Every structure is written in C-alpha cells, then in structure tokens.
Amino acid sequence: MSLEQYTKTLLPEIEKELQAQVSRLDESHTRLFHEMLSYHMGWTGEGAGREAAGKRIRPLMLLLATASFEGDWRLALPAAAAVELVHNFSLVHDDVQDNSAKRRGRPTVWKKWGIPMAINAGDALFVISNQAIMDLSKLHPAQTVVRASTILFDTCLDLTRGQFMDMSYEERMDLTIDDYWPMVGGKTSALLSACPLLGALLGNASLEAQESYRNFGFHLGQAFQIQDDILGIWGDEAHTGKSATSDLVEGKNSLPILYALGKGGRFASRWNQGPIEAREVRSLAAQLEAEGARAFADEMSLKETEKALGFLEEANPGGSAGDAMLELANILLQRNQ
Amino acid sequence: MSLEQYTKTLLPEIEKELQAQVSRLDESHTRLFHEMLSYHMGWTGEGAGREAAGKRIRPLMLLLATASFEGDWRLALPAAAAVELVHNFSLVHDDVQDNSAKRRGRPTVWKKWGIPMAINAGDALFVISNQAIMDLSKLHPAQTVVRASTILFDTCLDLTRGQFMDMSYEERMDLTIDDYWPMVGGKTSALLSACPLLGALLGNASLEAQESYRNFGFHLGQAFQIQDDILGIWGDEAHTGKSATSDLVEGKNSLPILYALGKGGRFASRWNQGPIEAREVRSLAAQLEAEGARAFADEMSLKETEKALGFLEEANPGGSAGDAMLELANILLQRNQ
Numbered sequence: 001m002s003l004e005q006y007t008k009t010l011l012p013e014i015e016k017e018l019q020a021q022v023s024r025l026d027e028s029h030t031r032l033f034h035e036m037l038s039y040h041m042g043w044t045g046e047g048a049g050r051e052a053a054g055k056r057i058r059p060l061m062l063l064l065a066t067a068s069f070e071g072d073w074r075l076a077l078p079a080a081a082a083v084e085l086v087h088n089f090s091l092v093h094d095d096v097q098d099n100s101a102k103r104r105g106r107p108t109v110w111k112k113w114g115i116p117m118a119i120n121a122g123d124a125l126f127v128i129s130n131q132a133i134m135d136l137s138k139l140h141p142a143q144t145v146v147r148a149s150t151i152l153f154d155t156c157l158d159l160t161r162g163q164f165m166d167m168s169y170e171e172r173m174d175l176t177i178d179d180y181w182p183m184v185g186g187k188t189s190a191l192l193s194a195c196p197l198l199g200a201l202l203g204n205a206s207l208e209a210q211e212s213y214r215n216f217g218f219h220l221g222q223a224f225q226i227q228d229d230i231l232g233i234w235g236d237e238a239h240t241g242k243s244a245t246s247d248l249v250e251g252k253n254s255l256p257i258l259y260a261l262g263k264g265g266r267f268a269s270r271w272n273q274g275p276i277e278a279r280e281v282r283s284l285a286a287q288l289e290a291e292g293a294r295a296f297a298d299e300m301s302l303k304e305t306e307k308a309l310g311f312l313e314e315a316n317p318g319g320s321a322g323d324a325m326l327e328l329a330n331i332l333l334q335r336n337q
Numbered sequence: 338m339s340l341e342q343y344t345k346t347l348l349p350e351i352e353k354e355l356q357a358q359v360s361r362l363d364e365s366h367t368r369l370f371h372e373m374l375s376y377h378m379g380w381t382g383e384g385a386g387r388e389a390a391g392k393r394i395r396p397l398m399l400l401l402a403t404a405s406f407e408g409d410w411r412l413a414l415p416a417a418a419a420v421e422l423v424h425n426f427s428l429v430h431d432d433v434q435d436n437s438a439k440r441r442g443r444p445t446v447w448k449k450w451g452i453p454m455a456i457n458a459g460d461a462l463f464v465i466s467n468q469a470i471m472d473l474s475k476l477h478p479a480q481t482v483v484r485a486s487t488i489l490f491d492t493c494l495d496l497t498r499g500q501f502m503d504m505s506y507e508e509r510m511d512l513t514i515d516d517y518w519p520m521v522g523g524k525t526s527a528l529l530s531a532c533p534l535l536g537a538l539l540g541n542a543s544l545e546a547q548e549s550y551r552n553f554g555f556h557l558g559q560a561f562q563i564q565d566d567i568l569g570i571w572g573d574e575a576h577t578g579k580s581a582t583s584d585l586v587e588g589k590n591s592l593p594i595l596y597a598l599g600k601g602g603r604f605a606s607r608w609n610q611g612p613i614e615a616r617e618v619r620s621l622a623a624q625l626e627a628e629g630a631r632a633f634a635d636e637m638s639l640k641e642t643e644k645a646l647g648f649l650e651e652a653n654p655g656g657s658a659g660d661a662m663l664e665l666a667n668i669l670l671q672r673n674q
Contacts, residue, residue: 024494029519033501093460097453116434116504119456123430124497126460130467130490134483142479146471149486153467157361160461164370167453182366 001320003327006064010073014059017081019043021132025124036121037128040092040109047106054104057332058083058195064325065199065213068317076202078135079148083195085129086152090159092122097167098250126156140202148198155194162186169253173272176262180255181222189221196325200315212315216308216329223304224332229254230297233285248276248284255300256293265291305333338657340664343401347410351396354418356380358469362461373458374465377429377446384443391441394669395420395532401662402536402550405654413539415472416485420532422466423489427496429459434504463493477539485535492531499523506590510609513599517592518559526558533662537652549652553645553666560641561669566591567634570622585613585621592637593630602628642670 001009018041025034039045042053059080066076094100095108096118102108110118133152137145165183169175196213205213232247233256247254260267267287270276276284288294308329317325338346355378362371376382379390396417400410431437432445433455439445447455470489474482502520506512533550542550569584570593584591597604604624607613613621625631645666654662 025498029516030498030501032505033498093456097456115452117501119430119434119459120497120500120504122456123459123463124494124501126463127490127493127497130486131494134487134490137483137487142483145483146474146479149467150471150474153464153471156464157461157468160457160464161362161367161370163457163460164367164454167457168369179366 001324003324003331006067006321006324007060010060010063011056013074013077014056014063014080014084015043015053017077017132018084021078021081021085021128021135022125024128024131033121033124036109036113036117037125039112040088040103040121040125042104045106052104052106056084057328058087058191061192061195061217061325061328062199064321064328065196065205065317066203067321068319068325069200069203069205069209070318071199071203071205073321075139076199078132078139079152079198079202082129082132082152083191083198085125085132086156086159087191089122089125089129090163092118092125094163096122097163136202144201148201151194151198151201155190158186158190160186162188162190166253170251175253175258177255177258178262180253180258183253184222184225184255185218188225189218192221192224193217196315205315209315212311213317216311216315219304219308219311220329220332223301223308226255226297226301226304227333229256230294230301233257233288234294248281249278251275256288256297259293259296260288260291263291267291267293308333338661340661340668343404343658343661344397347397347400348393350411350414351393351400351417351421352380352390354414354469355421358415358418358422358465358472359462361465361468370458370461373446373450373454374462376449377425377440377458377462379441382443389441389443393421394665395424395528398529398532398554398662398665399536399539401658401665402533402542402654403540404658405656405662406537406540406542406546407655408536408540408542410658412476413536415469415476416489416535416539419466419469419489420528420535422462422469423493423496424528426459426462426466427500429455429462431500433459434500473539481538485538488531488535488538492527495523495527497523499525499527503590507588512590512595514592514595515599517590517595520590521559521562521592522555525562526555529558529561530554533652542652546652549648550654553648553652556641556645556648557666557669560638560645563592563634563638563641564670566593567631567638570594570625571631585618586615588612593625593634596630596633597625597628600628604628604630645670 022034022037022041025037035044042048062080062083063073063076067073091103092109095103096110096115100108101111109121133149134145136148162183162185165179166187169179169183193214194217196217197210200210200213229247232252232254247257257271261271267284270284312326312329359371359374359378362374372381379385399417399420400413403413404410428440429446432440433447433452437445438448446458470486471482473485499520499522502516503524506516506520530551531554533554534547537547537550566584569589569591584594594608598608604621607621649663649666
C-alpha cells in the first residue's frame with residue numbers, strides 16, 4: 001500500500017475512534033459541551049469537514065509505526081486517538097492564550113463560546129485523551145498500557161514546558177537561539193516524537209527500534225518547526241494557508257528571529273523597540289535575510305532533516321507501512337515543494 | 338491513633354510527595370513555571386503556609402481509607418498526591434473562569450501572572466497528577482495502576498461535566514433543583530468519591546468494600562456541598578472565611594437558590610431580573626428562608642449525611658484509621674458547629 005492508500009484506510013478509522021472517545025460527553029446534560037468538542041474537531045458546525053479537522057498527521061504516524069513492525073494497527077487506535085486529542089487540547093488552550101480568533105479557517109472555540117467554556121473544553125479534550133490511552137487495556141497487557149501512558153504524560157508535561165517558555169519569552173529582551181531549542185522541543189517535537197515511539201511500542205518493536213523511532217519523530221518535529229518558521233516570514237500565503245507576514249507582526253519567537261536577536265544587529269534593535277507593523281514587514285524580512293537568518297534556518301532545517309531520516313533508517317521499518325512512513329516524513333519536511 | 342495524630346503523621350508525607358511531584362518543573366528553563374505551581378500549592382510567596390495550602394482533605398481521606406484496610410498508606414502516597422493535584426488544577430482554572438481575584442486569602446495565579454500563564458499552570462498541575470498516579474507502578478502491579486488511573490480519569494471527566502453545567506446555568510432562566518444534582522455530583526462529589534475508593538483499592542479491600550467507600554465519598558460530597566451552599570447564604574463570615582453574602586451577589590447556582598427558582602415565587606422573579614446588589618442580600622436571604630429553601634436544604638443535607646454514614650458503616654473500615662475516617666467525615670459534615 002502507498003501512503004495515499006494507507007491514508008484512505010486509516011483516516012476513517014481514526015475519525016471513528018476519535019468520535020467514540022468524544023461521545024463520552026454526548027449525554028442529556030452536556031449536549032452543548034459535546035458540541036464544542038465536536039466543532040473543534042471539525043465534525044460539526046459551519047465549515048465542518050476535512051479542512052476544519054486538520055490532517056491527523058500524529059495518529060497517522062502512530063498507526064504507520066505500528067504497521068511497520070507488522071503489528072495490527074487496529075490495536076493501536078486508542079493511542080492514535082489519544083495523541084490527536086492531546087494535540088487538540090493544546091490548540092484550544094493555545095488559541096485562548098494567543099488571543100487567536102481563527103483556527104483552520106473557522107472561529108476558535110473561545111471566540112464562539114467564551115474563554116471560560118474554552119478552557120473547560122480544552123480540559124475535557126485532555127481528560128478524554130487520558131481515557132483513550134487507558135482504553136488500550138482492553139487490547140494490551142497492563143504493563144504495556146502503563147508504559148504507553150507514562151510516555152504520553154511525560155510528553156504532555158513537555159508541551160506545558162514549551163508553552164511556558166514561548167509565553168515567557170514575550171517579555172524578554174535577551175533571547176538567543178539557545179532559548180529556541182528547549183521551547184520548540186517541548187511545543188512541537190515532543191508530541192511528534194511520542195507518536196512513532198508509541199506506535200512502535202504497540203507494534204512490539206524492539207527497545208532499540210523504539211528508541212530510533214523516538215529520535216526520528218523528535219528531529220522530524222524540529223525540522224518541521226524550523227520550516228514552519230521560515231514559511232512564517234518568507235513563505236507564500238497561498239501555500240501555507242496563513243498570512244506569511246504574521247510571525248513578524250505577531251512577535252513570534254521563531255528561529256530566524258531568535259538568530260537575529262542573538263546577533264544584536266539592525267533587526268534586533270528594531271525588534272526590541274516594540275511591535276512590528278504590517279507596513280514594515282517586507283523590509284524587515286529582507287533585513288533578516290541580509291543578516292543571515294534565513295541561511296542559518298535553512299542549514300538547521302537540513303541538519304535536523306538528515307538526523308530524522310538517519311534515525312528512520314536506523315529504526316528500519318519494514319514493508320509498505322515503512323515506505324509510507326518515509327513518504328509522510330518527506331511530505332512534512334518539504335512542505336513548500 | 339486519633340484523627341489528629343494521623344493528620345500529624347500524614348500531612349508532612351503528603352506535602353513531601355506533592356513537592357517531589359511538582360519538582361518535575363524545577364529546571365533551569367522553567368524556574369518561574371515551577372514557582373507558579375509552588376505558589377498556588379501554598380509553599381512559596383507572600384502568605385505561604387498551612388492556611389495558603391488548604392486542608393488536604395482529599396489525600397487524607399485516601400490514605401485513611403488505605404490504612405483502614407490494614408494497607409500500608411505509604412504505598413498510596415502517589416495516588417494521594419494525584420487527587421490533590423487534580424483538585425488544585427481545577428481550582429486554578431476555576432479562578433480564571435470565575436474571575437476570582439483571591440484564593441485562600443491570597444491573589445490567584447491568574448491575578449499574579451495573567452490568564453495565559455494560569456491556564457498553562459493549571460494544565461501542568463493536571464499533567465503532573467497523571468504522572469503521579471502512574472508512579473504507583475513502582476509500588477503496585479500494573480493492573481492495579483490501570484484500574485486506579487481509570488478511576489481518576491473518569492472522575493476528571495465528571496469534574497469538567499460539572500464545571501460545564503455550572504457555567505452554562507448562568508445564562509438559563511428555567512433552572513430547578515433537578516439541575517442541581519448532576520452539577521454538584523460532578524463538581525464536588527466525584528472527586529470526594531474517588532478518594533476513599535482509590536484508598537480502598539490500594540489497601541486491597543474487597544470490591545464490595547471499595548463500592549461502599551465510593552458511595553460514602555459521593556454522599557459525603559453531596560452533604561458537604563449542600564452545607565457549603567447553606568453557609569454561602571446564611572453562614573457567618575467568621576466561621577466560613579468568606580463573605581456570607583457572596584452566593585447571592587455572585588449569582589451562584591446553589592441548592593437553596595435552585596429550589597426557590599423551581600418554586601417560581603417572589604425570590605425567583607427578583608433573581609430573574611438581574612444581578613443582586615449587596616444592599617438586597619439581607620432581605621432576599623429572609624425571603625429565601627420564608628419560601629422554604631433553607632428548610633429544604635437542611636433536609637437534603639441530613640439525608641445525604643445519613644446515606645454517607647450508612648455507606649461508611651457498610652464499608653466497615655477497621656482499626657484506628659477507620660475511627661479517624663469517621664471523625665473526619667463528622668468534621669466535614671458539621672462544619673458550622
């Protein structure tokens with residue numbers, strides 16, 4: 001099977017599992033609560049559908065990892081739902097924290113139902129992710145469930161760490177690229193690392209292969225985030241679906257920006273004077289590039305990509321699922337091509 | 338040992354376990370993050386100490402339950418930390434949702450560090466509660482850990498359900514006491530029910546005794562909340578530590594109020610006209626009492642108390658820990674005496 005064929009087979013099963021998990025709230029006293037989660041997941045409300053749901057990359061990676069060790073991916077579905085629910089819990093809270101009005105082209109949960117409800121909806125997605133991972137106990141020995149849950153919860157703490165750093169950086173004037181790696185390691189790479197690791201664990205891969213897959217996911221996450229950072233400043237809006245200028249205007253602590261802040265040149269002095277306005281974006285992006293920030297980010301992206309692919313080779317996934325995993329990684333790593 | 342002696346022995350061990358759990362964030366890049374959690378837990382910052390920490394009733398109940406079946410309470414400490422962390426996660430998010438500036442006499446986390454940071458601090462307390470419950474795997478068979486985690490996570494979903502109902506009631510004009518029970522069952526009783534249940538499980542109690550303890554905790558929670566509701570309208574500020582008038586002014590959906598709303602009398606028509614002002618509180622409290630709301634709440638409280646004590650007797654906890662549990666229940670159920 002090709003990645004496309006896997007995706008066609010797996011995506012409906014992932015959605016079915018996610019809907020079954022979220023249906024825990026589908027009761028008489030909590031209908032609207034259930035609706036909030038269904039809306040965020042992309043199933044209901046105006047604009048519902050594939051676009052609103054997102055790509056489900058994390059559960060796909062997890063299930064491909066299981067299948068690549070000749071494990072039965074059906075037995076990993078609760079874990080696949082769990083990682084997607086964790087991702088979405090963090091998005092719902094992120095949107096409140098960043099004051100973002102839109103997500104995947106639609107009003108965010110807090111924009112529709114207010115901040116208190118959005119906090120609680122995010123909490124519920126998180127709780128249900130925990131319940132989903134415990135559902136593995138119907139399919140796996142208790143020891144495996146304990147190991148999988150421990151991996152997931154450690155990952156979740158990394159997520160809150162990364163989120164803390166990201167938010168605390170907003171008030172700091174002394175940032176350098178050394179502050180970038182732990183933040184992005186928590187915010188992006190931790191969960192992308194947990195996906196192939198959990199998949200390998202549930203596919204009964206050797207500890208060595210699990211470790212290789214963990215490293216593969218981590219560096220894939222790093223490379224993916226760096227590319228996202230590059231696109232956030234120099235990207236094409238048509239390709240990324242979001243305003244290419246937003247990272248400068250939004251004051252995001254992305255790699256090119258932290259690189260230039262560490263250099264302390266013209267870009268850094270402008271940045272430290274206060275918020276960037278839309279009309280400055282074109283010249284500041286050029287200034288960033290002139291100071292070497294784009295070349296540096298390109299280089300780091302390439303390095304992380306090579307590491308990721310090296311670890312994938314080391315994991316040595318088999319069969320068509322292994323090929324599909326490589327294909328998925330290549331798509332993630334070359335989004336703008 | 339008396340309850341007082343148990344408390345003296347257990348509280349320092351509970352605090353030690355809690356601090357060890359929260360210390361996961363005590364790293365170079367997340368010092369301030371760790372400080373936020375330590376502050377909320379009552380360990381650091383202005384006004385730190387016993388008063389700021391709260392009573393730790395939930396972990397105490399859990400450990401007493403373990404000890405009352407001749408289990409070693411030390412082996413239940415990670416679970417005791419977990420329930421207290423869940424309680425505190427919900428408090429941090431509650432304070433944001435309710436716009437509360439003070440908690441246990443001190444500025445709330447969001448008041449000190451802003452809403453985005455407070456959401457993340459609550460998330461972290463929740464994640465750490467999950468990690469704490471998984472730490473049971475160092476002390477118990479994996480199957481016990483899976484059972485304990487499942488109980489905890491089901492309880493957490495109940496918490497978000499109760500929170501949803503409480504918030505959604507703010508906009509409704511058609512509330513009756515039928516809307517009270519599922520809300521308070523989620524917000525208060527679910528976690529108080531999980532504490533003795535988890536303690537009994539970790540003390541290797543029979544399934545029957547676990548079930549009795551679960552019911553004991555649930556009805557204890559109901560009775561406790563009803564008493565809190567009564568005090569919130571007719572209580573003495575010196576005894577409760579919070580303004581006795583606040584439930585009317587804050588528009589809280591407490592039992593006496595929902596009772597009167599269901600009656601549709603004079604209180605209900607005033608309530609449905611808009612927020613109560615401080616100068617109206619005395620006469621409205623008298624009106625509520627005249628409409629039978631206080632007598633009804635007293636009756637319900639007594640019923641729930643009797644149920645709780647009946648289930649405690651059925652659980653038949655042994656030794657001094659069993660006596661201490663009864664003593665703790667009586668203190669909780671007769672707070673104003």
